Amino acid sequence: xxxxxxxxxxxxxxxxxSENVGPRTFRNLVNHFGGAAAALEALPDLARRxxxxxxxxxxxxxxxxxxxxxxxxxxxxxxxxxxxxxxLASTEGAPPLLAVAxxxxxxxxxxxxxxGARNASSAGRSFAQRLxxxxxxxxxxxxxxxxxxIDAAAHAASVETGTVAVFAGGLDCxxxxxxxxxxxxxxxxxxLVSEMPMGWQPRGRDFPRRNRIIAAMSLGVVVVExxxxxxxxxxxxxxxxxxxxxxxxxxSPLDPRCEGxxxxxxxxxxxxxxxxxxxxxxxxxxxRGPPPPPPxxxxxxxxxxxxxxxxxxxxxxxxxxxxxxSPATIDDxxxxxxxxxxxxxxxxxxxxxxxxxxxxxxxxxALRSVDAFV
Amino acid sequence: xxxxxxxxxxxxxxxxxSENVGPRTFRNLVNHFGGAAAALEALPDLARRxxxxxxxxxxxxxxxxxxxxxxxxxxxxxxxxxxxxxxLASTEGAPPLLAVAxxxxxxxxxxxxxxGARNASSAGRSFAQRLxxxxxxxxxxxxxxxxxxIDAAAHAASVETGTVAVFAGGLDCxxxxxxxxxxxxxxxxxxLVSEMPMGWQPRGRDFPRRNRIIAAMSLGVVVVExxxxxxxxxxxxxxxxxxxxxxxxxxSPLDPRCEGxxxxxxxxxxxxxxxxxxxxxxxxxxxRGPPPPPPxxxxxxxxxxxxxxxxxxxxxxxxxxxxxxSPATIDDxxxxxxxxxxxxxxxxxxxxxxxxxxxxxxxxxALRSVDAFV
Numbered sequence: 001x002x003x004x005x006x007x008x009x010x011x012x013x014x015x016x017x018s019e020n021v022g023p024r025t026f027r028n029l030v031n032h033f034g035g036a037a038a039a040l041e042a043l044p045d046l047a048r049r050x051x052x053x054x055x056x057x058x059x060x061x062x063x064x065x066x067x068x069x070x071x072x073x074x075x076x077x078x079x080x081x082x083x084x085x086x087x088l089a090s091t092e093g094a095p096p097l098l099a100v101a102x103x104x105x106x107x108x109x110x111x112x113x114x115x116g117a118r119n120a121s122s123a124g125r126s127f128a129q130r131l132x133x134x135x136x137x138x139x140x141x142x143x144x145x146x147x148x149x150i151d152a153a154a155h156a157a158s159v160e161t162g163t164v165a166v167f168a169g170g171l172d173c174x175x176x177x178x179x180x181x182x183x184x185x186x187x188x189x190x191x192l193v194s195e196m197p198m199g200w201q202p203r204g205r206d207f208p209r210r211n212r213i214i215a216a217m218s219l220g221v222v223v224v225e226x227x228x229x230x231x232x233x234x235x236x237x238x239x240x241x242x243x244x245x246x247x248x249x250x251x252s253p254l255d256p257r258c259e260g261x262x263x264x265x266x267x268x269x270x271x272x273x274x275x276x277x278x279x280x281x282x283x284x285x286x287x288r289g290p291p292p293p294p295p296x297x298x299x300x301x302x303x304x305x306x307x308x309x310x311x312x313x314x315x316x317x318x319x320x321x322x323x324x325x326s327p328a329t330i331d332d333x334x335x336x337x338x339x340x341x342x343x344x345x346x347x348x349x350x351x352x353x354x355x356x357x358x359x360x361x362x363x364x365x366a367l368r369s370v371d372a373f374v
Numbered sequence: 375x376x377x378x379x380x381x382x383x384x385x386x387x388x389x390x391x392s393e394n395v396g397p398r399t400f401r402n403l404v405n406h407f408g409g410a411a412a413a414l415e416a417l418p419d420l421a422r423r424x425x426x427x428x429x430x431x432x433x434x435x436x437x438x439x440x441x442x443x444x445x446x447x448x449x450x451x452x453x454x455x456x457x458x459x460x461x462l463a464s465t466e467g468a469p470p471l472l473a474v475a476x477x478x479x480x481x482x483x484x485x486x487x488x489x490g491a492r493n494a495s496s497a498g499r500s501f502a503q504r505l506x507x508x509x510x511x512x513x514x515x516x517x518x519x520x521x522x523x524i525d526a527a528a529h530a531a532s533v534e535t536g537t538v539a540v541f542a543g544g545l546d547c548x549x550x551x552x553x554x555x556x557x558x559x560x561x562x563x564x565x566l567v568s569e570m571p572m573g574w575q576p577r578g579r580d581f582p583r584r585n586r587i588i589a590a591m592s593l594g595v596v597v598v599e600x601x602x603x604x605x606x607x608x609x610x611x612x613x614x615x616x617x618x619x620x621x622x623x624x625x626s627p628l629d630p631r632c633e634g635x636x637x638x639x640x641x642x643x644x645x646x647x648x649x650x651x652x653x654x655x656x657x658x659x660x661x662r663g664p665p666p667p668p669p670x671x672x673x674x675x676x677x678x679x680x681x682x683x684x685x686x687x688x689x690x691x692x693x694x695x696x697x698x699x700s701p702a703t704i705d706d707x708x709x710x711x712x713x714x715x716x717x718x719x720x721x722x723x724x725x726x727x728x729x730x731x732x733x734x735x736x737x738x739x740a741l742r743s744v745d746a747f748v
Binding site for chain 1: 501624625626627628640645
């Protein structure tokens with residue numbers, strides 16, 4: 001399968017970088033309008049009908065970002081292109097475009113995530129190192145978040161066998177800054193990846209998104225030392241949600257840094273004390289055949305837009321009245337509003353682009369509470 | 375149910391203290407001959423026909439032991455008597471007589487065992503203390519083996535709420551000697567118990583027997599820090615065999631003292647980091663109704679012996695020929711020898727008393743290999 005054309009890549013980048021367009025909205029728009037270019041054309045009107053004006057990424061902005069990528073040796077790989085990590089492509093919410101620095105070839109090998117506490121104990125770091133080193137030696141690519149503590153220990157111990165660091169910000173916004181040397185060593189046999197634009201300084205809310213990619217990039221996640229309410233527990237929860245194996249190293253009941261990982265074990269995570277245990281758990285998952293196709297077909301990437309019926313004002317009013325802070329299924333909205341399914345979809349896209357709609361994991365939708373209680 | 379008469383207690387003690395008579399042989403003899411006194415009468419002939427002469431405990435020896443017990447405030451409680459621990463009574467291999475110093479009343483409360491490494495870490499000891507203290511406060515009696523490390527920590531932290539120490543030797547043979555003070559505090563609200571005679575110095579092989587009683591005296595066993603091939607793992611295995619809950623505290627994968635306990639967790643033991651977890655696991659097992667009746671009925675304790683047909687020499691030869699180092703079922707021996715079932719039982723008792731027979735947990739029997747290969 002060939003990659004995107006330059007024009008298609010610009011259209012994809014413009015769409016995903018436009019205001020209120022995340023991976024799911026991107027997919028809904030492309031699927032609805034039959035392509036990114038057609039979606040871009042419809043975008044301003046859709047958002048306006050949803051209730052506000054949004055910033056649509058211009059061609060010049062997209063070209064600037066691609067130029068900055070090229071300058072820094074970063075490739076922007078599209079969902080569906082051969083170098084896109086297949087295991088990530090098969091998940092809901094996979095970024096349409098992934099910024100990659102380094103050796104994308106490592107995505108072809110089996111991947112395992114190792115995450116844990118930033119303030120990890122010496123024993124925790126040593127264990128993460130041993131695990132990462134042995135898994136690397138056994139042919140696995142170690143995925144982590146380049147954070148202090150466990151993440152850094154895991155990357156450092158597998159840098160020679162290939163390791164993938166997922167950034168919460170742009171690839172030119174390294175965090176924490178003291179890992180610059182580690183990052184420069186990672187790109188030799190592994191890769192740095194991000195779904196965020198160049199120049200994007202990571203904020204708190206970007207880390208759960210990053211953690212979802214860490215979970216999605218691997219067959220399973222090993223948690224080494226994690227406190228309650230820690231980012232590593234979020235990664236483990238996200239991993240469970242998308243059907244990834246969750247493993248954890250045991251730790252002293254008296255160490256608060258192990259409370260979260262021990263809690264995972266009580267909830268059924270696989271207990272890991274050596275690399276063989278990880279291989280035993282994940283090995284059977286390799287080569288289960290090709291992953292399901294990505295949720296966006298490249299064939300659609302440049303297709304002309306369909307003629308989409310504009311939603312009549314009273315259809316919009318009906319759908320809006322049916323929506324509230326409690327999630328509703330789209331089928332119910334169609335039935336109860338009496339509107340055409342495609343009309344309901346358009347109204348939902350409008351609200352989504354205007355930042356007024358929440359789409360749940362189960363496909364149900366709800367008005368954002370700020371909207372619902374005004 | 376009343377207790378044994380003095381004469382019955384002497385007969386029971388003589389029988390269990392006779393050479394090659396353990397709890398299982400005791401039960402087989404009492405069940406076969408209808409009482410301990412009748413079994414004692416038959417004992418010398420049985421053993422001789424099995425191939426050797428054994429020491430039969432004399433009335434004087436038994437009286438001396440009971441006198442020594444009385445002098446030291448030790449009661450000898452018989453299986454089936456009201457103060458015998460009900461949970462122990464319901465297990466295969468329960469000692470017919472249990473020497474008890476202290477407050478037997480604590481056997482009426484729910485019991486939980488806490489065992490672990492003698493060379494436990496400071497954190498391991500602290501955790502065992504916290505666990506034992508909290509469980510004691512919640513009404514549980516903590517059972518352990520009075521060993522150094524975890525055992526001592528668990529006893530010390532629950533001494534005020536009642537704790538039971540199971541000895542591998544006689545109750546006058548404290549091991550290790552530095553726990554004399556701890557033992558003297560235990561008897562105030564808890565108990566020291568042993569199946570071994572007064573004066574018996576514990577040898578290596580007595581510890582697994584002791585560990586079986588620890589497991590059998592409780593609804594479940596918590597293992598805190600146990601190396602591979604440690605006594606605590608043996609206790610956990612015995613606990614599994616008799617259907618007790620096995621729990622373990624997690625520990626660092628880098629600490630060899632936690633390898634065994636972590637391995638138990640991988641095998642399915644319940645992970646415990648706080649006392650609530652233990653109560654959650656064992657609470658539902660309290661008051662499941664009365665335990666099954668003990669395998670020896672007190673009604674039989676003083677019954678006159680049945681007329682038992684003596685085994686003819688050729689029956690004995692046939693059974694002996696069928697036996698070998700591979701275990702055989704008694705049904706097969708009966709069928710293949712053509713002898714009466716009771717005759718086969720007598721031949722097996724003869725061999726057992728002569729120290730030539732192994733009885734497996736599943737009821738099958740085999741010749742001891744020294745015998746088989748002569």
